[in-house]
Amino acid sequence: xxxxxxxxxxxxxxxxxxxxxxxxxxxxxxxxxxxxxxxxxxxxxxxxxxxxxxxxxxxxxxxxxxxxxxxxxxxxxxxxxxxxxxxxxxxxxxxxxxxxxxxxxxxxxxxxxxxxxxxxxxxxxxxxxxxxxxxxxxxxxxxxxxxxxxxxxxxxxxxxxxxxxxxxxxxxxxxxxxxxxxxxxxxxxxxxxxxxxxxxxxxxxxxxxxxxxxxxxxxxxxxxxxxxxxxxxxxxxxxxxxxxxxxxxxxxxxxxxxxxxxxxxxxxxxxxxxxxxxxxxxxxxxxxxxxxxxxxxxxxxxxxxxxxxxxxxxxxxxxxxxxxxxxxxxxxxxxxxxxxxxxxxxxxxxxxxxxxxxxxxxxxxxxxxxxxxxxxxxxxxxxxxxxxxxxxxxxxxxxxxxxxxxxxxxxxxxxxxxxxxxxxxxxxxxxxxxxxxxxxxxxxxxxxxxxxxxxxxxxxxxxxxxxxxxxxxxxxxxxxxxxxxxxxxxxxxxxxxxxxxxxxxxxxxxxxxxxxxxxxxxxxxxxxxxxxxxxxxxxxxxxxxxxxxxxxxxxxx
Numbered sequence: 001x002x003x004x005x006x007x008x009x010x011x012x013x014x015x016x017x018x019x020x021x022x023x024x025x026x027x028x029x030x031x032x033x034x035x036x037x038x039x040x041x042x043x044x045x046x047x048x049x050x051x052x053x054x055x056x057x058x059x060x061x062x063x064x065x066x067x068x069x070x071x072x073x074x075x076x077x078x079x080x081x082x083x084x085x086x087x088x089x090x091x092x093x094x095x096x097x098x099x100x101x102x103x104x105x106x107x108x109x110x111x112x113x114x115x116x117x118x119x120x121x122x123x124x125x126x127x128x129x130x131x132x133x134x135x136x137x138x139x140x141x142x143x144x145x146x147x148x149x150x151x152x153x154x155x156x157x158x159x160x161x162x163x164x165x166x167x168x169x170x171x172x173x174x175x176x177x178x179x180x181x182x183x184x185x186x187x188x189x190x191x192x193x194x195x196x197x198x199x200x201x202x203x204x205x206x207x208x209x210x211x212x213x214x215x216x217x218x219x220x221x222x223x224x225x226x227x228x229x230x231x232x233x234x235x236x237x238x239x240x241x242x243x244x245x246x247x248x249x250x251x252x253x254x255x256x257x258x259x260x261x262x263x264x265x266x267x268x269x270x271x272x273x274x275x276x277x278x279x280x281x282x283x284x285x286x287x288x289x290x291x292x293x294x295x296x297x298x299x300x301x302x303x304x305x306x307x308x309x310x311x312x313x314x315x316x317x318x319x320x321x322x323x324x325x326x327x328x329x330x331x332x333x334x335x336x337x338x339x340x341x342x343x344x345x346x347x348x349x350x351x352x353x354x355x356x357x358x359x360x361x362x363x364x365x366x367x368x369x370x371x372x373x374x375x376x377x378x379x380x381x382x383x384x385x386x387x388x389x390x391x392x393x394x395x396x397x398x399x400x401x402x403x404x405x406x407x408x409x410x411x412x413x414x415x416x417x418x419x420x421x422x423x424x425x426x427x428x429x430x431x432x433x434x435x436x437x438x439x440x441x442x443x444x445x446x447x448x449x450x451x452x453x454x455x456x457x458x459x460x461x462x463x464x465x466x467x468x469x470x471x472x473x474x475x476x477x478x479x480x481x482x483x484x485x486x487x488x489x490x491x492x493x494x495x496x497x498x499x500x501x502x503x504x505x506x507x508x509x510x511x512x513x514x515x516x517x518x519x520x521x522x523x524x525x526x527x528x529x530x531x532x533x534x535x536x537x538x539x540x541x542x543x544x545x546x547x548x549x550x551x552x553x554x555x556x557x
Contacts, residue, residue: 017096017115020081024091031086033125037070040209041082042124042225048117055109055116064123066225075100077116085122087162093118123163124227126208132192133206137231143198149182153194153237154337160229162206167221167228176235178337187212190230197234199274199339205230236274236339238320244304247316249343255310261294264433265306265349266448272341279333279340288347290448299324302342309346311386317342348386348450350432356413357430361454367422373406374463376514377418382454386430391444391451400458402516406466411436414453421457429453461514468545469525470501472510481539491536497526 035041042064047056058065067073069082077095085091095116097103105112147153154176159168170177179185181194189207197203207228209215217224259265266288271280282289291297293306301319309315319340321327329336371377378400383392394401403409405418413431421427431451433439441447464471477483484500485492492500501522504510515521527533531541 017094019096020077020099021094022081022091023093024089026088026090028086028088031089033086035069035083035085035122035125036127037083038127039069040066040124040126040128040225041069041085041122042066042223043082043085043120043122045121046119048119050115050117064223066124066223078118081118082120082122085120085125087122087125088164090119090121093120121163124161124225126225126227128210130208132189132208132211133204134193135204137202137204139202140198140200143201145198147181147194147197147234147237148239149195151181151237151239152178152337153181153197154178154235154335155194156233156235158231160231161222162227162229164229176335181237187228189228193230194232194234197232197237199234199236200276201234203230203232203234205232233275238339240320240322242320242322244301244320244323245318246305247318248313249316250312250314252310252312255313258308258310259293259306259346259349261307262292263294263349263351264290264292264448265309266290266347266446266450267306267309268345268347270343272343273335274339274341288446299340301340305342306344306346309344309349311346311348313344313346315344315346317344350450352432352434354432354434356416356432356435358417359428359430360425361428362424362426364422364424367425369460370420370422371405371418371457371460372463373419374404374466376402376404376461376463377421378402378458378460379418380456380458381414384452385446386450386452404463404514406463411451413451414455417453417455418457421455421460423457423459426454426456429455462511464511464513469513469521469528470510472504473508476544480544481542484537484542491538492542493536494523494526497529497537498522501525 044058044064045056046054046059048054070079072079074082075095077093077099080099081091081093081095093116095118097113097115100114100116101110101112103112105114110116156170156176157168158166158171160166182191184191186194187207189205189211192211193203193205193207207230209225209227212226212228213222213224215224217226222228268282268288269280270278270283272278294303296303299319301323302317304323305315305317305319319342321337321339324340325334325336325338327336329338334340380394380400381392382390382395384390403418405415408415410418411431413435414429416435417427417429417431429452431453433448433450436451437445437447437449439447441449445451481492482488484497486496486499498519501510501512505512512518512521526537529537529542
């Protein structure tokens with residue numbers, strides 16, 4: 001071929017031509033392929049005579065020309081002039097008569113011995129031996145699974161012709177294209193081009209016409225015999241037969257118990273789509289998600305995915321859409337048919353039937369006396385959540401915690417855990433929320449939280465029955481009032497009462513209700529006996545607790 005000087009109507013007269021004159025007046029910077037003999041091509045052209053008069057134009061017909069190069073279907077000059085062209089290349093061709101329509105011409109259109117001038121732009125090149133061209137543009141570092149036939153895929157794409165003309169885009173619809181692979185719902189080239197992709201992968205897929213829309217094209221946007229170029233981003237995929245996929249990211253070495261159906265679980269999570277888009281997070285609300293598992297309160301995939309978790313475990317739960325929100329999705333954050341990924345951190349769990357779990361860390365030898373209800377105890381404790389979060393500690397104060405057991409002064413689980421302990425004994429207590437602070441929690445304690453107490457019993461004092469402030473070790477004196485009236489003046493003021501009670505305790509004849517403030521207990525006793533609150537007790541006012549209880553029984557009778 002002669003790569004000649006200027007062509008088209010302004011070329012001048014080069015004299016009789018022996019071959020086609022070619023002016024490559026625009027050559028693209030990137031030329032992945034050149035026209036060769038036997039290639040199928042699509043191109044636009046304007047055809048004129050030397051004087052500029054137009055005799056034919058594909059533009060005027062509104063359709064590109066498609067054909068095969070080098071097999072005699074084109075005039076010889078065009079066959080030669082089109083060879084070596086790149087897609088989007090533009091050429092001026094001068095075709096001498098003997099390589100055009102010769103001495104005969106075309107009746108009414110091209111006179112005999114006419115030199116023809118063509119302005120050509122190449123739009124598409126392909127060959128019947130072509131295969132799919134796949135270029136991976138980017139790929140995630142982690143790819144545990146790739147697309148297979150019968151998978152359901154969600155992907156974004158930009159579709160162009162080989163010359164770059166766009167014909168369709170999922171981005172313009174603000175929605176992924178969702179379909180099955182390998183079941184005939186897609187053109188063959190896309191069915192093949194999506195195989196082996198990872199979620200998050202980007203590919204360029206060039207599809208020859210015979211794997212696309214072939215001779216018919218598609219509507220007005222894809223001409224016949226058009227190669228198609230798809231830039232694809234695979235958002236996610238799954239198979240209708242998929243179950244929940246679990247990835248154990250971190251499992252504590254000590255896992256004494258695993259969650260089962262009916263357990264109440266508190267956990268933090270980040271929820272993302274397969275492309276990493278965050279759709280929800282408990283961390284953003286600074287509050288765990290709390291629910292029963294296996295009872296249908298959460299999506300089926302999470303009901304399954306939380307089975308068998310340990311306290312403190314970190315687990316990734318991949319949930320296919322048929323076990324999540326299905327084809328409809330949820331709100332504006334979760335699209336239809338979306339695969340969901342939950343990164344979960346288990347804070348704690350319990351069962352409503354759980355008792356207090358007691359582990360004895362240390363018990364002194366020769367432990368014969370243990371705590372009972374109504375005993376007064378002093379103990380140290382550290383309280384935390386099961387994830388190790390520190391809540392409270394008696395060591396932050398000057399002295400141990402003090403309480404009379406069975407008086408509803410501490411949570412039920414702690415009261416139970418302090419029973420049957422020896423002085424010096426150390427225990428770890430795991431207290432479920434129904435024996436702790438319940439669903440509402442307390443200041444500094446989250447609702448439905450399982451609590452861990454490390455307790456050490458410092459000392460204990462034997463208690464008195466409920467309702468009593470003082471009890472006799474034997475029978476009380478027969479003439480109690482006379483003995484209590486120390487100065488024998490017929491009335492008992494507070495100081496006289498206090499002296500008498502202290503004497504009885506000192507002599508081992510009775511004992512006060514254990515308390516850190518015995519004076520207050522004695523003052524309460526005096527106040528109870530001073531019925532008219534005149535500051536002294538008369539013989540009519542003084543009554544034993546047992547006598548008072550008997551009177552109440554008679555009144556009820």
